[in-house]
Amino acid sequence: MLASILISVGFLLACGLVLATLLIIAEKKILNYGTCKIDVNAGKKVLEVDGGSSLLSSLAEHDVFIPSACGGRGSCAYCKLQVLEGGGSIGPVEEPYLTKEEREDNIRLACQVKVRKDIQVQIPDELFSVRRFRARVEHKKPLTHDIVELRLKLIEPDIIEFEAGQYIQLESPEYKGKDSVMRAYSISSVPSDNHYLEVIIRLVPDGICTTWVFEHLKEGDELNLSGPYGFFHLSDTEAPNICIAGGSGMAPIWSIVRDMKERGIARPTTYFFGARSQADLFFVDELQQLDKELPWFTYVPALSGEPEGSGWAGATGLITTVVDQHFPDTSKHEAYLCGSPGMIDASVAVLSKNGMPEENVFYDKFS
């Protein structure tokens, strides 16, 4: 009896061991591609990396950060870049994300290209200014029941240069069996405050990164982030602005408006902020103060679900209806939108119905 138990256990163990060793040896021998060179922007930077991992992570190891929201699973398609040589053929995961023109331009998803030999890539120059930062949480302040503001002190490097409207990516560490992920958040602080960064984060139910921020991150903790990314910023024109935001979409607009004030840009600006009830509004006093102080700035909070008789004197209804009432003619304006895809699509529809040309609408879509 005992003997048969021992034999079976021993056999299982031996079997597992043999196969595991075989796999480990195979991985070392077969998947070893040696050292490969990555040539970024025709010799501007040449990196030597160990072959075998993805282009995205190989570049990140050497401090070249390509934006990526999904963390390399091939589902966000943010990490597109031009691979001039050595990228191999397009894989089935990339297939749905690449248009015909992009294929002709050798655009690939960096997370799906494996570095197996020397490779040549072309990335936008702005990405060279993207850095990885170590930062400490200076404060974590609840703004509403599901939105917090983080103020981060930069440690290493201790200074950042960015334009109001750009975003950073926060890295959540591994916790409770969840993988480490990177998530994008717009910067809500102003560029002149360059030793600090502020972000506004709304709790996403079951979201890996936001749950970490809400439940685990404490004041004084250190974290990693990278940035700045993105092309969402104020244009150089003189056109009057319509800003529309909801929820944590407040962040880039909050940054842009205060940046305009600091730099003395007096373009007429109307800021529509949509929320459900008064409890979902934040920065109200600050924004009303700006509204009084600055002749060119108007703040219009609009509530869609405020109960009757609550004493709310401001605008009510969907944000799009309120915008429609205020601006029946938008043909001369520029619009800056930030919020959920649903809100943005609805806003774009109203703005273009009232005459705004498509190229005057700028937005940052969250999903």
Next chain:
Amino acid sequence: MPLTDMNVFASFVLIFVSAAFTDNILLARFLGMCSCLGVSRKVDTSIGLGAAVIFVTSCTSALNYLVYTYMLVPLELEYLRLIIFIVVIAAFTQLVEMIIERVSEKLYNALGIFLPLITVNCAILGISLFMLNKPYSFWQAFAFGLGGGFGWFLAITLIGGIREKINEASLPKGLEGPGITLIIIGIMALGFVGFSGMIKI
């Protein structure tokens, strides 16, 4: 006529046909359903996954036959076959994936990406286990694996073809995706039941 008395080639063909048609692993036994539902949206991908399954079933049935006859039976550890077969199949697919990735990128894109999907596919384990129900020789076991894999390939390709056509039609919302696919599979299974009893081994 008992299998042992037939000449090798005849029994090979017989076992292949019976495993592919009368005992179709997908349509008669309903195994390997999860990857079938997931991947059968297009004929191209169906063929890719089907080909990977043929390759893996034929190789693993041979491998598992050897492991069973020369290791498990002498040690009287037949009852461990389930767990040992799983381990062998998983290790084999991992190994093949690595080799394919290294050898040919084209082959990897066509076949290799499906291998992790079928590492723990029940159709493959099922074929290795069913093969022990009959007193097969090594080559007969291989034929059983090849035929079983081919049957699965045939079924998923047919399903893929029908789904491609059906996707162009407008379906009631509730039937889209897996719903209509299960109905298609059910009707096809009825068709394959017609083969049963054709060959008795």
